[in-house]
Amino acid sequence: MNQAMEKTRTPEEYDEELEAQDQGPLSRWVNFTVDDETYALNVLDVQEVLRDAEITPIPGAPDAILGIINLRGNVVTVVDARTFFGLEEKGWDENSRIMVIEVASGEIVGLVVDSVAEVIALPQTVVDQAMMAVADDRARHILGIVPQDEKLIILVDMKSLSDISAT
Amino acid sequence: MAFEPDNELLQDFLIEAGELLNGLDQQLIELEQSPDDADRLNSVFRAFHTIKGGAGFLEVHPLVEVCHRAEDIFNLLRNHEITMNSRIMDVMLQVIDVLNDMFDSLRGGQYPEDVSKAFLKEIEGLAHQDATAPAVAPAPSDLTSDDIPADEPTAVADEDDAFDRMLADLDAAESEAPAASGDSGDDLISDDEFESLLDELHGKGKFQAPAPEANPAAAEKAAGAADSDEITDEEFEAVLDELYGKGKGPTVAATQADEKPAEAAAPESKPKPEQPSQSAAKPAAPAKPDATPPGNSQGNSQGNPKAAEAHKAPVETTVRVDTERLDSIMNLVGELVLVRNRMNTLKTTFENEEISSVIATLDMVTSDLQGAVMKTRMQPVKKVFGRFPRVVRDTARTLGKEVNLELEGEDTDLDKNLVEALADPLIHLVRNAVDHGIEMPDARESNGKDRAGTVLLSAAQEGDHIRLSIQDDGAGMDAEVLRRKGVEKGIVDPDTAERLTDQECFELILHPGFSTKDQISDISGRGVGMDVVKTAITKLSGTISIDSVQGEGTQINIKVPLTLAILPTLMVIVSGRKYAIPLSVVNEIFEMADKEVNVVDGQSTITVRDRAVPLFRMTDWLALRGEKPGTRCETDQVVMVQHGAQLMALVVDSVIGQEEVVIKPLGELLRVVDGFAGATITGDGHIALILDLPGMVRRNTGRGRQRLRSVA
Numbered sequence: 001m002n003q004a005m006e007k008t009r010t011p012e013e014y015d016e017e018l019e020a021q022d023q024g025p026l027s028r029w030v031n032f033t034v035d036d037e038t039y040a041l042n043v044l045d046v047q048e049v050l051r052d053a054e055i056t057p058i059p060g061a062p063d064a065i066l067g068i069i070n071l072r073g074n075v076v077t078v079v080d081a082r083t084f085f086g087l088e089e090k091g092w093d094e095n096s097r098i099m100v101i102e103v104a105s106g107e108i109v110g111l112v113v114d115s116v117a118e119v120i121a122l123p124q125t126v127v128d129q130a131m132m133a134v135a136d137d138r139a140r141h142i143l144g145i146v147p148q149d150e151k152l153i154i155l156v157d158m159k160s161l162s163d164i165s166a167t
Numbered sequence: 168m169a170f171e172p173d174n175e176l177l178q179d180f181l182i183e184a185g186e187l188l189n190g191l192d193q194q195l196i197e198l199e200q201s202p203d204d205a206d207r208l209n210s211v212f213r214a215f216h217t218i219k220g221g222a223g224f225l226e227v228h229p230l231v232e233v234c235h236r237a238e239d240i241f242n243l244l245r246n247h248e249i250t251m252n253s254r255i256m257d258v259m260l261q262v263i264d265v266l267n268d269m270f271d272s273l274r275g276g277q278y279p280e281d282v283s284k285a286f287l288k289e290i291e292g293l294a295h296q297d298a299t300a301p302a303v304a305p306a307p308s309d310l311t312s313d314d315i316p317a318d319e320p321t322a323v324a325d326e327d328d329a330f331d332r333m334l335a336d337l338d339a340a341e342s343e344a345p346a347a348s349g350d351s352g353d354d355l356i357s358d359d360e361f362e363s364l365l366d367e368l369h370g371k372g373k374f375q376a377p378a379p380e381a382n383p384a385a386a387e388k389a390a391g392a393a394d395s396d397e398i399t400d401e402e403f404e405a406v407l408d409e410l411y412g413k414g415k416g417p418t419v420a421a422t423q424a425d426e427k428p429a430e431a432a433a434p435e436s437k438p439k440p441e442q443p444s445q446s447a448a449k450p451a452a453p454a455k456p457d458a459t460p461p462g463n464s465q466g467n468s469q470g471n472p473k474a475a476e477a478h479k480a481p482v483e484t485t486v487r488v489d490t491e492r493l494d495s496i497m498n499l500v501g502e503l504v505l506v507r508n509r510m511n512t513l514k515t516t517f518e519n520e521e522i523s524s525v526i527a528t529l530d531m532v533t534s535d536l537q538g539a540v541m542k543t544r545m546q547p548v549k550k551v552f553g554r555f556p557r558v559v560r561d562t563a564r565t566l567g568k569e570v571n572l573e574l575e576g577e578d579t580d581l582d583k584n585l586v587e588a589l590a591d592p593l594i595h596l597v598r599n600a601v602d603h604g605i606e607m608p609d610a611r612e613s614n615g616k617d618r619a620g621t622v623l624l625s626a627a628q629e630g631d632h633i634r635l636s637i638q639d640d641g642a643g644m645d646a647e648v649l650r651r652k653g654v655e656k657g658i659v660d661p662d663t664a665e666r667l668t669d670q671e672c673f674e675l676i677l678h679p680g681f682s683t684k685d686q687i688s689d690i691s692g693r694g695v696g697m698d699v700v701k702t703a704i705t706k707l708s709g710t711i712s713i714d715s716v717q718g719e720g721t722q723i724n725i726k727v728p729l730t731l732a733i734l735p736t737l738m739v740i741v742s743g744r745k746y747a748i749p750l751s752v753v754n755e756i757f758e759m760a761d762k763e764v765n766v767v768d769g770q771s772t773i774t775v776r777d778r779a780v781p782l783f784r785m786t787d788w789l790a791l792r793g794e795k796p797g798t799r800c801e802t803d804q805v806v807m808v809q810h811g812a813q814l815m816a817l818v819v820d821s822v823i824g825q826e827e828v829v830i831k832p833l834g835e836l837l838r839v840v841d842g843f844a845g846a847t848i849t850g851d852g853h854i855a856l857i858l859d860l861p862g863m864v865r866r867n868t869g870r871g872r873q874r875l876r877s878v879a
Binding site for chain 1: 502505744788789790791792831832833834835836837839840841842843845846848852853854855856866
């Protein structure tokens with residue numbers, strides 16, 4: 001699974017770098033992109049990232065559900081992040097990845113994203129601030145927005161994926 | 168010992184005593200048929216006694232009180248002092264119910280509530296049926312033990328046995344309240360009891376070496392502390408020597424030790440030197456748990472009341488295994504089966520004879536292993552059937568009917584999960600048979616039948632599935648009435664109703680909201696039952712069919728697979744994807760090409776042996792978003808499936824063949840998607856969805872036959 005993490009610097013090295021700058025406790029986030037936007041999931045929520053998997057479609061399933069995959073003998077449901085975020089479908093390309101995450105119900109779900117970039121470390125204070133700024137009920141999966149290297153990173157919480165079938 | 172819900176001993180007790188309790192139900196009913204069956208009376212007596220012993224040890228007093236009184240009654244019964252009658256039977260069945268409730272609360276971690284004094288009195292009252300008081304105790308008076316809890320002095324007066332009363336009075340007078348332990352008394356110790364005690368000691372001894380070794384020491388200590396008038400240490404030690412020295416066959420020991428049952432009881436006493444005579448006179452059964460030192464060995468000694476049942480039980484050959492462990496073994500075997508399937512697929516690509524032969528061996532061993540593991544999960548249907556005599560008796564009594572229940576094929580083995588899952592549906596069906604099927608005795612007589620109706624419950628293995636049938640010789644069902652009711656209740660439209668065959672009419676009763684009884688009785692007729700039965704059976708990938716002849720009776724047949732873990736399926740290809748159809752619904756497979764297809768009322772039908780069968784294209788049913796509906800092509804094959812009473816022809820691209828698959832449940836996110844029972848990993852590592860036919864039909868032929876693209 002580690003091969004899928006694209007950058008070679010380990011999260012620990014990041015921590016050291018940032019802690020050297022004396023920014024207090026850190027939390028680590030996995031960066032990924034969907035439709036040119038950069039999102040980040042807490043690293044603790046991500047179990048692994050798959051480069052490739054054969055997705056078996058389910059006739060009659062909700063639109064956002066692409067199908068199921070065989071993850072070492074377990075059947076895992078795969079959700080399309082683009083559809084979930086209300087974007088156009090794009091189809092699979094060489095950068096596409098499946099992030100295997102745990103949702104609120106405890107179920108393991110695969111989330112198809114355009115690409116997975118790197119693991120970044122953010123000072124907890126920055127994250128806390130960002131979380132306070134967002135209080136929109138319609139975007140429950142968005143935790144906050146953090147500026148990073150002239151970009152904005154949207155921190156998300158995919159636990160609410162389990163509501164997908166109820167919508 | 169205070170009451171601790173998660174006490175290991177308690178759990179053991181619940182399992183063991185729970186089994187005894189289940190057995191009691193059936194034994195009681197059998198006793199009603201043959202009230203003089205001495206063996207059975209003894210075994211019922213022993214069961215109560217064992218439960219009481221365990222409960223006493225765990226200080227579950229309400230349980231002890233009830234068992235104690237029930238045991239008394241059975242003691243009188245087996246000594247022929249009173250005779251079995253229906254009043255005793257009724258009260259005893261109530262006792263079972265009360266005990267079951269107590270067990271339930273114990274399982275739930277609750278200390279059971281006290282039983283009402285009135286009920287206890289009622290049990291005791293049974294003894295006065297034809298009171299022939301004394302001359303009971305065959306044992307020498309000084310060796311008969313009795314112990315009435317001092318905080319329960321009322322119980323004393325109610326003892327039937329005059330001799331007991333005398334002793335008890337003595338005891339009660341002597342004892343200062345605190346001395347009385349929770350263990351309730353025992354009237355007399357008979358050979359049987361003593362033997363069962365010995366059995367327990369020996370059975371356990373073979374199981375767990377430390378327990379018996381610890382035993383004499385503890386018992387000795389207890390005896391020493393007790394130091395009663397009648398029993399000396401030497402005597403006691405002699406008994407123990409007999410028990411452990413030559414005690415290979417309990418009978419040998421029994422005849423010798425017979426005379427001194429009270430000694431064996433001594434270890435039970437919680438040493439209280441200031442009250443020696445009383446503590447020495449404790450009953451035999453509770454002796455067993457206390458005789459071993461506290462700790463795990465107690466659990467082992469305690470956890471074997473079965474030994475009391477198995478009279479001269481040979482070496483114990485069974486092991487108790489947690490079902491969870493079996494489940495995980497089953498899962499692993501399931502994975503192995505998948506690997507085996509995969510190997511089989513790969514075999515052809517190797518073209519190496521050696522590899523082929525190795526794979527062939529693996530194939531065989533895996534199949535054997537699969538069968539062997541499956542067997543470990545098998546239980547005889549008896550487990551479920553055992554409840555029915557009671558159900559039938561109660562139902563028939565309430566309704567004032569006379570019904571005989573016959574059981575057949577009780578030894579048929581079935582997956583444990585299935586046994587449990589089948590219990591409720593079957594109870595419902597049996598009740599229905601008694602309530603709706605069997606007529607009132609007078610009505611039967613005027614129709615020239617026996618006053619008593621018969622319900623036959625049978626089980627048999629047929630290939631890879633089990634057939635259960637419930638047959639009654641009652642009034643049968645009237646297809647016309649059902650047809651009319653079906654239309655009245657809006658379940659079928661009049662046109663359709665006209666075309667239904669008789670059997671299809673019978674199956675209308677499986678629809679939700681269908682009840683032909685105009686009055687709702689306590690027993691059945693709410694119109695929810697049969698629907699629930701059907702759902703439950705379908706969930707087990709089983710089928711249910713009904714056959715009835717008016718005036719002669721009704722037969723309900725249930726077919727369920729032997730096991731739920733591994734599902735035999737037919738692999739088919741639809742739109743280039745693999746799907747698995749449970750083999751249980753598949754009737755036949757044939758080529759599409761040479762059959763005639765007609766369109767009737769907008770529905771394609773295919774004529775098979777002069778019968779028009781509705782035809783459905785699986786490419787339509789299983790089309791993904793944006794996929795075009797399929798068209799007919801030369802290679803199409805038709806799989807005939809049975810959906811309830813109805814045949815359906817499903818057109819698939821091609822049929823691959825039969826494959827045994829392990830069902831992997833679909834995730835929560837997909838619970839809204841109807842029509843799939845799960846997925847499986849096929850021999851080549853791909854995923855195939857397993858079709859759930861009823862769900863599939865519901866989804867695709869629902870109102871207006873709309874294609875439901877997306878459920879969300």
